[in-house]
Amino acid sequence: MKSKRRKAEDESRYKGRVLLTYGRSLMALSAAQVLDDRDIEVIGCDSLDLTVLQCSTHCSDYFVHADWEDDPDGFIDDLVAAARKYRPDDDRPYVLMPMFTDTRIIAEHAHRFDGLIKLAIPRQSSIDGVEPKSNLIGTAEAAGVRAPLTVWPKTRDEVRDIARDAPYPVLTKAVSGVGGRGIDRHDDADSLNGYFEDLGEDDRPWPVIQQMVDGEDYCFCALCDKGEIIAHMAYRNLRSFPRKTGAGVVRETVDDAPFLEEARKLLAHLNWDGVCEIDYRWTGKPDEKAWLIEVNARFWAGLFHSIASGVEFPWHLYQLTATGKTDTPRKATVGRKSKIPLLWLVSAAQEIAEKDDYAQRLSSAWQDLGDPLDETDPITRMGKLVGRALDAPRLVKLVKSVLDAGKEVDEAADDFIPPEDANAALGIMFIASSLIRHGELPPELKAK
Numbered sequence: 001m002k003s004k005r006r007k008a009e010d011e012s013r014y015k016g017r018v019l020l021t022y023g024r025s026l027m028a029l030s031a032a033q034v035l036d037d038r039d040i041e042v043i044g045c046d047s048l049d050l051t052v053l054q055c056s057t058h059c060s061d062y063f064v065h066a067d068w069e070d071d072p073d074g075f076i077d078d079l080v081a082a083a084r085k086y087r088p089d090d091d092r093p094y095v096l097m098p099m100f101t102d103t104r105i106i107a108e109h110a111h112r113f114d115g116l117i118k119l120a121i122p123r124q125s126s127i128d129g130v131e132p133k134s135n136l137i138g139t140a141e142a143a144g145v146r147a148p149l150t151v152w153p154k155t156r157d158e159v160r161d162i163a164r165d166a167p168y169p170v171l172t173k174a175v176s177g178v179g180g181r182g183i184d185r186h187d188d189a190d191s192l193n194g195y196f197e198d199l200g201e202d203d204r205p206w207p208v209i210q211q212m213v214d215g216e217d218y219c220f221c222a223l224c225d226k227g228e229i230i231a232h233m234a235y236r237n238l239r240s241f242p243r244k245t246g247a248g249v250v251r252e253t254v255d256d257a258p259f260l261e262e263a264r265k266l267l268a269h270l271n272w273d274g275v276c277e278i279d280y281r282w283t284g285k286p287d288e289k290a291w292l293i294e295v296n297a298r299f300w301a302g303l304f305h306s307i308a309s310g311v312e313f314p315w316h317l318y319q320l321t322a323t324g325k326t327d328t329p330r331k332a333t334v335g336r337k338s339k340i341p342l343l344w345l346v347s348a349a350q351e352i353a354e355k356d357d358y359a360q361r362l363s364s365a366w367q368d369l370g371d372p373l374d375e376t377d378p379i380t381r382m383g384k385l386v387g388r389a390l391d392a393p394r395l396v397k398l399v400k401s402v403l404d405a406g407k408e409v410d411e412a413a414d415d416f417i418p419p420e421d422a423n424a425a426l427g428i429m430f431i432a433s434s435l436i437r438h439g440e441l442p443p444e445l446k447a448k
Contacts (some may be wrong), residue, residue: 014441017040027300038432042060046065048262068102080112104127132152140292164189175205218279221306227270230320232260232311233256235252259280272351
């Protein structure tokens with residue numbers, strides 16, 4: 001806790017104040033570090049206590065509010081009350097900056113904050129053009145940008161009609177949500193029909209069906225002012241966790257030229273304000289346009305990476321919201337890499353284990369050890385496990401492969417807690433508790 005004298009000294013240097021939501025996330029921590037370094041006072045909040053932002057030295061104060069998913073009305077009420085409480089006594093700029101999927105509900109209730117605090121968010125009409133996912137295909141067509149066929153069936157008859165003529169393979173995706181959750185591939189009508197037959201009324205809204213297209217995934221990040229892109233960069237995920245469907249744990253900045261013009265057309269059509277992240281899929285062929293896959297009306301999990309690449313999106317968003325203009329953003333450093341400690345190593349180990357028959361034999365032996373249907377003496381089964389493990393040359397090779405994987409990220413910045421903000425590491429307990437309680441990572445670590 002800061003002393004009164006220290007707190008007064010800190011307050012005297014602040015040129016503005018911002019309320020940052022979703023304090024549990026490393027995105028909020030990254031934004032707080034950038035803003036505090038620019039002498040903007042940060043007030044954090046979340047529906048939880050003991051978060052990374054609450055424990056950070058870059059956060060001046062913190063409050064707890066109702067959960068926006070469980071109690072949206074209570075969330076808005078709490079946020080309006082906090083906006084009144086923390087409103088500066090002088091004329092310093094005062095901004096509310098949502099950090100995650102709470103952006104949409106705040107946009108829906110923007111009128112509640114009129115005259116109280118400025119909102120660093122897109123307009124609701126713009127968000128409605130891209131969310132839910134089923135709305136995006138019409139927007140893409142109107143904007144003249146390339147997007148795969150996407151449909152949202154409401155009845156089983158519609159599913160059967162779509163399944164008959166679908167351009168296989170296709171993907172089914174949750175109509176809203178983050179990361180690779182709920183994405184399934186279907187190669188024929190039987191698979192697609194069977195998938196929807198297993199869904200009940202409790203599973204509504206049903207997923208969208210999207211044409212699967214060739215290429216690799218890219219994340220294009222932008223800050224806009226009335227549809228004009230002010231700051232931009234793009235990155236790709238070199239490794240993901242969980243593999244194939246999870247969020248990036250090793251990221252690399254790429255040249256965003258293949259996506260920039262298409263993004264300009266789309267965001268101008270939407271008259272977009274604020275930040276967004278656009279998922280593209282591209283073959284890498286210069287003569288082919290990228291496919292528009294998804295638009296997220298929020299900050300992105302790789303925000304630290306964007307900042308480490310030179311583009312301080314939270315600072316420029318604050319400036320634009322507070323004053324209507326911003327400093328000229330820097331160009332992103334192409335080739336810049338970042339990683340999430342530990343998770344990148346687990347991802348590398350997963351990939352290597354999937355390809356190594358020795359690792360697969362060990363996995364099989366471990367499963368056999370606990371097979372309740374195997375009547376073999378447990379001591380004998382344990383002996384088989386030890387026997388398979390005592391292949392020293394293969395074990396050394398497996399370990400060496402994992403260590404060699406680290407060479408690709410030798411110069412990657414750590415997407416984590418800087419030494420000068422060590423107290424924020426207490427909030428990492430939230431990530432650990434999510435794994436223990438729910439067996440999965442928090443949503444923001446699944447986002448792109």
